[in-house]
Amino acid sequence: MSLLQPGLGVPLGAAAVVVRGVLRTVSRHEWRGLENLPDGGCVIAANHVSWLDPVTLADVLVAAGPVPRILAKESLFRAPVLGGVLRVMRGVPVSRGTGDAAVALQHAVDAVRSGDRVVIFPDGTLTKDPDGWPMVGKTGAARLALTTGAPLVPLAQWGPQQLLPRKGRPRLFPRPTMRVLVGEPMDLAAYQGRPLTQALLREVTELVVDAIAELLSQLREEPVPPRWDPRTGSRRPAVAPPAARPEVEGAP
Template structure:
């Protein structure tokens, strides 16, 4: 099946990469998707998704491409170093993150510029693969909310489930691509930030926006999994959860 037409102009390298990967992703996943109509067709927006596996990037990209949008990830700078991979990453407009260096803030500046150009920027607001024992979303970091408030773009909540069956976090070194695994992705309406957009961007404002975002992602995931999330959201600070032990698979 040919890939869907894009609703935006993208880099030639990115177009070739999408064309090459689309049929592969069609083969290795059985897809249950909902909320494609909530993905903005034009203009910049932040796509914020829960994070349960190192394989999340590909099904999330697949979902967004199906909606006609090309995702731009904030990715660790080491991925921009190997020859060949470096050219693909830059050629696809991905954004390097220089953690723990004086250049760490450059990623947010680059993300803002991409959003202002009308791009889709993908962020995992938890900042890492969840440590919650049953893989529910943890407390979120404020970067996604900050980008949305500083640029005025929509903040789109997305929930994903099933990628652990392709690559279990912190255990599997290589993905199990066949047989095809069920991957469920659901996008909700953009988070309502209207009452916050004219306010100063303070720690309180960012935390309010982030709480709304994580509430919506968690609600979407409850619908996908068919069970309620814990009443209290997991905060990794002060916990020593072991994600390799697994948890419920519902």
């Protein structure tokens, strides 16, 4: 599998203009923290609230620099309209539970090293948290950042789920506001150069999801609840602060 190139004969710049024009018609936007996005290759970890997220995040990130690469479920590339947008915007399809997932991650590594901004959703799918908060995360963002040594930037968004709910038809009125808050790159110096054990990746993933949740708390002006665990369908106890966590030594 190779990275999908711009398709349908549509230049990236033209696609971005079309996407932006549509979004400006059906929504408002309120973006903060774009100055925290570094120049060059980086990993952007975002919460996942709507199937529209790849489009709304591309709109934000194009305003702050080059067109990003977005990792998204392979099935979305077959969806009407959204699939075409993902292909034109150079999306990276991920087939979870197959060898293609590892291949997609390697393509993402190559993209970051070549200077691209790569967006990944630690939730792995639309959040199942009943209140829309980030779930217990998957380790892809942590692995990608630690493998490449590139900056890892947390990003929180709120609003796309109002325009395109998980279930039901799009809601165009009243026009929702797409709110985005970009955090500062995370300091992962203490984890660089260490073996990428599952225990270490889980620890870094907790830090990443914590950072996203704190940003989302600012957007929503609500406290962060205990993390939703989709495996149990319930909230688990709050995660201890980093200083209280035991050191990771070897594989679990």
